[in-house]
Amino acid sequence: MLPFINRFPDKPLIWNIACKTLMYAFVALVVHYLERLYDHWNEASGFLDANALLWSSMNWPRFWAVQILLATLIFMYCVIAELARVIGHERLKRMFIGPLPVKDASV
Template identity: 40%
Template sequence: MQASQAKDFFVSEFKHMLPPTIFFIICFNVIALTVALLAEGREASLGAHAGATLAGMVCGKAVLVADRLPFFNRYPQYPLIWNALWKTLLYVAVTFAFRLLEKLLSAATGEYGFSAGVAEHVAHFEWSRFFAIQLWLLILFFLYTAFGELVGQVGRARIMQMFFGPVAPGAAEPGGRPAGPS
């Protein structure tokens, strides 16, 4: 691979990874703030925001890798909702498994040892908090995948034009109303 080809490859991969990374960094920091406000009535700690930012970066990379898997785009011939739901299910299943594994490893490496640590952690596990965060992840992954499927069908340039303009003078909105301020 030539140097220019390698540079083009890395630039392309970075551009592909940037939107989900930014999306998940923002969303995970909002979740961290929400959890802190609900649990403690104050702002999230710097460590919580750093962890949320790191998790957002990992999700950005995970999306990059997952998009390359052959079984990931399983329903291209069906309406967009099928692929959006399928990808959401995969993302949520993986995050569920990783979050449980993280909790188990944290308990196992504690001061009690593996079996006693896991038993102690299971006894005091906050399932409601765990599932509340998992519900947030479900919603966020669905929004991300549904919008991603839409962009894939309509095209990035058209979506950017629809959201940020410029709108052609005299263009009509759906329903026959003229575009512009009411």
Template identity: 40%
Template structure:
């Protein structure tokens, strides 16, 4: 029982940083969308999608981090790893979003081809590409900060940002 608790705690702590980052990011996107729609008299206020999206992305990050090929460029400059991992996370989230939508269409239409045709016909393409572009940017920023923290060390980052830790004489 203790081992299960430790595993759950470890996974929770690993999921927390990406979940918080993406929750804040998606909340800002949702706020922007709400402000734009308000201009046209459309009212939308739910931030539940931001929370759910953040949890999904955090879980995708957690799962993808355990794949053996994610550390392919660990000996190279940070930019290689940032671009590589951003691409992997993007492909994984894109696939997850597609499968998530496809499941509901499969229930309705029964076969894959018909469900896929209805899915592609029902997509609002400008909205879809807007979300994809933001997702690429956010994943890149997340990966860049994460790799920088790994290279510098958590304690040094905390000292630089907050002035806390050993050797702080200010």
């Protein structure tokens, strides 16, 4: 529904996949950070204090591990969504779930 999401419809699929993955992963990063900031905002007196408290107490390896996992899942979603866009939802569904077309054995 958003035309700017499908930026490269006539280029190889990797262009749309990479663009969408980067956009969605960036949004996930911002939302993930804001969730943590909101938790600290309840404890601090203001936004800047909450941000300073967050930076000092954040478990950064875990934060980045979650971001890497999210980026990987987003990438896989974008791959499947682009394949479905190009080859069609029904054909992709048949390829994964079945039934596959029966080939003539006499050929």
